[in-house]
Amino acid sequence: MYYPYFIAYISIGLTISLVVFYWAFRTGQFSDQQRARFLPLRDETDEPPVKASRFNRIEIYGLFFLATAGLGATVALLAFALYFSK
Structure with missing residues (x-):
């Protein structure tokens, strides 16, 4: 029925x-991909930290919003399904 x-919900998640x-x-x-296997061996003390740009x-805020919206949609869908399952 639901x-x-x-x-x-699944198709929206797959599309995203x-x-x-x-x-x-x-x-x-x-x-x-070849660089990734050497990252644990690399000493990172010689490079200054990179300042995050505005973009x-x-x-980061956009990804946080998407994650929050996804969790909210999950909770809303489960609440809807449980409420109308009678």
Whole structure:
């Protein structure tokens, strides 16, 4: 009876996941896979910390908003399903 809600919820989550994966692929998050295995061996004391740019802060806030909205949607869908399951 509530299958359309769960199907819509799953399809929205899948769509958002694919968009985030496409964004990560386009920005080069997966470009240098050989470098990742040497990161634990690297000494990071020689480099100064990188200051976060305005775009990075906006990006972090956007990701936090998406995570919060996803959790809120999950709670709302479960509450809706439990309330009308009688």
